Amino acid sequence: EVQLVESGGGLVQPGGSLRLSCAASGFTFSSYWMTWVRQAPGKGLEWVANIKEDGNEKYYVGSVKGRFTISRDHAKNSLYLQMNSLRAEDTAVYYCASADCYSCGFDTWGQGTMVTVSS
Amino acid sequence: QSVLNQPPSASGTPGQRVTISCSGSSSNIGSNIVNWYQQLPGTAPKLLIYNDNQRPSGVPDRFSGSKSGTSASLGISGLQSEDEADYYCAAWDDRLKGYVFGTGTKVTVL
Numbered sequence: 001e002v003q004l005v006e007s008g009g010g011l012v013q014p015g016g017s018l019r020l021s022c023a024a025s026g027f028t029f030s031s032y033w034m035t036w037v038r039q040a041p042g043k044g045l046e047w048v049a050n051i052k053e054d055g056n057e058k059y060y061v062g063s064v065k066g067r068f069t070i071s072r073d074h075a076k077n078s079l080y081l082q083m084n085s086l087r088a089e090d091t092a093v094y095y096c097a098s099a100d101c102y103s104c105g106f107d108t109w110g111q112g113t114m115v116t117v118s119s
Numbered sequence: 120q121s122v123l124n125q126p127p128s129a130s131g132t133p134g135q136r137v138t139i140s141c142s143g144s145s146s147n148i149g150s151n152i153v154n155w156y157q158q159l160p161g162t163a164p165k166l167l168i169y170n171d172n173q174r175p176s177g178v179p180d181r182f183s184g185s186k187s188g189t190s191a192s193l194g195i196s197g198l199q200s201e202d203e204a205d206y207y208c209a210a211w212d213d214r215l216k217g218y219v220f221g222t223g224t225k226v227t228v229l
Contacts, residue, residue, distance in 0.1 A: 044205075044207065044222055045223070047219065059217055060217070061217050095163055102211060103210070103218070104170075105156075105166045105169030105175075105209075106154075106166060107175060109163040112163055
């Protein structure tokens, strides 16, 4: 079964850090672009970052550039999102998803992990 | 602020056809493929339409996508109660060098 499972969410104070993980199974992880998408409570979807199959291309939404880092580990079939200098506006459910190319549809999604930034 | 504009809501009675518009620009819809996602209440989004008008396996042919210039549309024919959800268009934006989602449309079955 093709599956993505996120973990690592939780409550963190403003200015703090958190690392999200996404474990992939049931497909050839190294052959897909991977992405993070977030959704603030009651709001719409926002793309956060994506990374090419080989990890050599990465793109970020402007609001997280310099604070978030996307990475992947093919040996562990895992995707990561290192989030530093967190702000209240980063509070959201974070989903990981896979795609065939950078502009392709995200055909597999995880269930999401909640990140709350609050003092 | 999203660069892809959708109407906030759409509705119809069972069996009717509903169309959702998605307005963008030359840097996103005008030069890249459009994808549509369905998000049922309390669940993760699901890919509904890819490559402007293709349906993934398992998506009923009641759902259709089209694109013209810098706008795209999602059509739902034979509306059913289980179609009540939020729908988002999305595309890569060459100017922003990022993926952008539409503002989202909530579909209600009356």
